Amino acid sequence: MDEAAGFCLRKQDVISCMFSSWYRKLKHLTMESVIIPLPPEFIHYLNSDGIVLPSGHFETKGKREETEDDSWDSSSDGETTHNTVWEQPQFAALHKKIQQTIDYLGGIVFPKLNWSSPLDAKWISSNGTLQCCRPSDIYLLLKSSNRVAHDLSKAFRSCTDYDQCDEPPGGFQLVLRQWVDIIxxxxxxxxxxxxxxxxxxxxxxxxxxxxxxxxxxxxxxxxxxxxxxxxxxxxxxxxxxxxxxxxxxxxxxxxxxxxxxxxxxxxxxxxxxxxxxxxxxxxxxxxxxxxxxxxxxxxxxxxDAYSRLPIDVVDLSTGEDIAKFIDLFKKETWQQDDNSDDEASEQAATLQ
Ligand SMILES: Nc1ncnc2c1ncn2[C@@H]1O[C@H](COP(=O)(O)OP(=O)(O)O)[C@@H](O)[C@H]1O
Ligand SMILES: [Mg+2]
CATH class of the missing domain: 3.30.470 (D-amino Acid Aminotransferase; Chain A, domain 1)
Incomplete structure (x- = not known):
């Protein structure tokens, strides 16, 4: 039961708000977008710990040139002619599709999954926005976002008819939307x-x-x-x-x-x-x-500022977690006591 709202939230309510559920019918009212089905390997990658793939899968050697295209290069030593080395053969088809879609949508896109965008992770991008010009911009944002993680594992958790299944009908999808400068x-x-x-x-x-x-x-x-x-x-x-x-x-x-x-x-x-x-x-x-x-x-x-700070600091600033504040206060006090003890023993040592 979704108690705060006093309304029962059903799986169907959540499914109806999924991007692919309404886009086809209301396409003429919104910015052009492309829905890309995500393969299980990519979901596994998003769910795995760490922001980058383990070495050998995703390796960055230097800054990438803006003008380069993002095509795969399978030269024998894994080096590409670009400054950046990408070795993700398992996502090659997806990567290519994402690049083609970015090009098709005019070179800059706004990414999201079935419901959520990585708004909480925009601080990590080079210009602090969700503008993505390359597939790698999208990977970084998706990997860094708790909102995206919520879509992947908790989208139906608050539903009264939650049935242990967290996968949406039609599977997980990446939505790329034409970028619009929103005031x-x-x-x-x-x-x-x-x-x-x-x-x-x-x-x-x-x-x-x-x-x-x-x-x-x-x-x-x-x-x-x-x-x-x-x-x-x-x-x-x-x-x-x-x-x-x-x-x-x-x-x-x-x-x-x-x-x-x-x-x-x-x-x-x-x-x-x-x-x-x-x-x-x-x-x-x-x-x-x-x-x-x-x-x-x-x-x-x-x-937005909340996702740039350690959660403890956010909790303190909002007064949400007074216990943390007390702990921090005690820690500070003990530290001061420790320091004064140290000073006292130093003084004692010099007196001896
Ligand atoms: N295509 C776009 N280009 C630029 N900004 C966008 C675009 N789509 C959405 N936004 C901005 O991002 C915000 C979040 O987008 P939205 O699709 O509602 O994601 P979420 O459901 O995660 O909040 C919007 O309120 C809007 O300000
Ligand atoms: Mg939304």
Whole structure:
């Protein structure tokens, strides 16, 4: 039971939000994407410890040139004519398919698995974004991400009908999406309950955007219109969450679907509000609640920063784990005591 949300999350809800479940039908609303089935060896590679493959499989000798192509070179000593040596014969077909897809999608792609992108790992990429120009960029991000690991082993764990099977129907897939430069202040998360749009929130909820204050009414009219025209009756669930982006041409682009459940971030709402307080009867269905920051006071820390710090530090900063704080405090105190003992014995030694 998904207690925080007060809603039962079923496997089918999670499956309906999987990228391949909705993309074909709603392709015209979103950026062009390609779904690549992942072979078991690659899943094994993602699940194995360490960021790089064991030596002999994945070996980097120096920096790669931007202009090189990523084709395999099977010269006898394993050296390629490039600066980088790649020896992953078991993924050769997949590697080639990924390279071809990157080329097809214009040279820069956004990667994700069946549900999640490696957002938590973007700090590890060379430019701190999820932009990928080469297969190796994708491998590094996927290997470094806890969100991706969750897709691989825990996607159905919170479902009431979880049956010990963690593999999605159709298997694990890599989704490569054409890269779009998204302006964070123009992305919105929309909550649908009983097929009614009950709430909308700025997607980047850690920043104050004055344009949201100024244009809130127009934005809500546009988003409701978009929902009625393009999403309502096209998506298979009655309760769900979707993200959209308003681009510079003032048109909207669908980004993703998520379950109406506490496994999805409620951003500036809480799941209690979304499930109990905001009902289609209690809110005017013509006017879903729009929540955005109204000033830059009380801005929340950016969640991206969490994945750049050791988890202990994050727990301390959020006050989530007071026991850790006490341990750390004790350790500091003992260390100081130890140091003063050392100083005392040093002084004693010099006096002798
Ligand atoms: N094709 C893309 N190009 C650039 N940024 C993207 C693209 N697709 C998504 N994003 C950004 O990444 C965020 C997460 O994408 P999403 O597909 O929803 O992954 P997740 O389900 O893991 O959150 C989006 O909210 C959006 O800001
Ligand atoms: Mg998503």
């Amino acid at each position: 964070p202040g123009m992305e919105f998360r929309c909550f649908v309950k009983d097929s009614m749009l009950i709430a909308v929130c700025q997607r980047d909820y850690t920043t104050f955007y004055n344009h949201l204050v100024l244009h809130q009414d127009e934005l809500m009219i546009e988003i409701e219109e978009y929902y009625r025209r393009h999403i309502l009756s096209k998506f298979s669930l009655r309760h769900y969450v979707f993200d959209i982006y308003r681009n510079y041409r003032n048109s909207y682009m669908l980004i993703d679907f998520n379950p109406f459940s506490s496994i999805t971030e409620p951003l500036l709402f809480t799941w209690e509000e979304l499930t109990d307080i905001l009902t289609p009867e209690s809110t005017d269905p013509q006017h879903p609640m729009f929540r955005f920051l109204t000033s830059d006071a009380g801005i929340q820390p950016n969640k």
